[in-house]
Amino acid sequence: MFAAQGYRATTVRKIADAAGMLAGSLYYHFDSKESMLDEILATFLDELRSRYDAVLAAGLGPRETIEALVTESFREIDRHRAAVAIYQKESPHLRTQPRFGYLTASQRKFEKAWLGTLERGVAAKVFRADLDIRLTYRFVRDTVWVAASWYRPGGQHGPEEIARQYLSTVLEGIAVRD
């Protein structure tokens, strides 16, 4: 519900209705609406971190690492679409609250993983040297995550197929080669 309507627009009453209980009863399980959000985001980021760590620990080349990171990201969207969408929509302003400081911490960690891999690729002459690394990172990151806003699990394309198409675009370009 947070993903579909936004955190603020989702009332605890609506959540309780959907859960088949009264609004007050939710407070037996969570001590605030914010705690629900927190649990969703923290769980998501924890899982994502461990997936990324596994990829980085595999010792792949830069191109293969990018491919694996992209694929894992689309898989994460497939598994926890709502969490990703919430993260996308709410994290920019949540970040300013102390309670959600870990959002910034996570983001920095992920940024390092992506940037490092791109740099490694440029050094190994696997990626073009004339591109702004930081800008490329942002394009790649955004395109991957923003997919959470339209991706529907069980739809026409699975996460691996979407990752393949996306990687093809970003690695080879959409222009026909001379």
Place this chain on the structure above:
Amino acid sequence: MFAAQGYRATTVRKIADAAGMLAGSLYYHFDSKESMLDEILATFLDELRSRYDAVLAAGLGPRETIEALVTESFREIDRHRAAVAIYQKESPHLRTQPRFGYLTASQRKFEKAWLGTLERGVAAKVFRADLDIRLTYRFVRDTVWVAASWYRPGGQHGPEEIARQYLSTVLEGIAVRD
């Protein structure tokens, strides 16, 4: 403020504080909070539509049309970053309200422009034939707009430079060619 904190989270009082007046005084200028949002979005979409129309009317080739659309989009972000961010964040659920039905109408128009150009490019063998057109459209559209969330006017890169970098990525790919 809508862009930074979200429409729901931005109270009329906060807006009034920032405007140096009391909450009630805003109602002399707008008849509701929703009207402010409406004015922001409608103005933005009007302007964007006319820019896109100008591009499409210029009779360019498919690749040049894509380049022009992307460049105009980044320019729009440069001019009205907040409006774009609001559009990105709020339009999915605003769309369901009759008052904001024009969001869907606009989106359809834009979609047609992008899809049509991509198709034209494939037919003209300017773009690769093995791409999922619809998926490619989504990738391109989202990456362009989501830039509103990190772009800062007056920063290191102007909109044209960002467009150039982005187009280079998406057209040629980031992989080094053999």
Place this chain on the structure above:
Amino acid sequence: MFAAQGYRATTVRKIADAAGMLAGSLYYHFDSKESMLDEILATFLDELRSRYDAVLAAGLGPRETIEALVTESFREIDRHRAAVAIYQKESPHLRTQPRFGYLTASQRKFEKAWLGTLERGVAAKVFRADLDIRLTYRFVRDTVWVAASWYRPGGQHGPEEIARQYLSTVLEGIAVRD
């Protein structure tokens, strides 16, 4: 907990926490929060009444009766500090509820004991004739009971010593005699 934080501010959950059980479990032992309060107050007043009765039955002179009543009161504070504090803090508004009507009944009984003794003392020329008996009663009663708010059992002075000091103050005055 009722004494420290007030009856209203003490939640059933806090009581249960302190008792090492869950809130619902308390209801095996008491049928309501109010019952706990009731038991505390009724027990306290019962005991106090029997102590006062014993003093009054002893047939002492007015001065000795006052001394004994004061001493018994401080002893009661020593034994049941919390109950006295609760009585002080909550009885004024509890009194209005039918269930706690016995608070008024008790108070009247105690008042009669004190007033009667003071009057007897004035008649016997043991106490000054120029005093407002009712005002004196209130001063004495309040000062004794309010001691529950600062008295700590096991502190520097025991209840008998405090009673002695207080009686010296109220009987002889604090001014040096010429």
Place this chain on the structure above:
Amino acid sequence: MFAAQGYRATTVRKIADAAGMLAGSLYYHFDSKESMLDEILATFLDELRSRYDAVLAAGLGPRETIEALVTESFREIDRHRAAVAIYQKESPHLRTQPRFGYLTASQRKFEKAWLGTLERGVAAKVFRADLDIRLTYRFVRDTVWVAASWYRPGGQHGPEEIARQYLSTVLEGIAVRD
């Protein structure tokens, strides 16, 4: 209402009803229920402090200073009975909250005024040397303030008369002199 029914038992709805407005309207004037309590207590303590300061600055002898402090206290009860009653009832547990830390600060200041005067009196042989100063201070302080629980402005005795009677009791004692 806080004085009569206790802070917790007084709902904002009841306050609003008494004020002839809706509950939400109170929040135009106060930002929380706690703020109302805060304003009552802070105002009361401020005024009391300035009255006590005036007495102490007058350079009276110890007995006259005690007489003046007692009289000012009863006058304060006469003027702001409710504030005094709230202070009596709520300050012990409010003190633990940072926001109400000034309660402890005030109390220490007042304590110093009373204790200092009593010590001065003992040194000047105006007050008996055989009494525990600290205990005497508590008796005097409590008796004065607890009067707020039964005093009714406009009743039989004005504040000066009550102060006179009380001072007679505590200075000369209630026992007839031999």
Place this chain on the structure above:
DNA sequence: CATGAATGAGATTTCATTCAT
């Protein structure tokens, strides 16, 4: 004798909006 999960009433607070001045 205690738990775990609820209920339901009501508490405080928020907030867009109104309106006389």
Place this chain on the structure above:
DNA sequence: AATGAATGAAATCTCATTCAT
């Protein structure tokens, strides 16, 4: 064009209590 004081609906949260297990 703005203020100051409300309204009223609804939001989040609290809490005594219930009850099957």
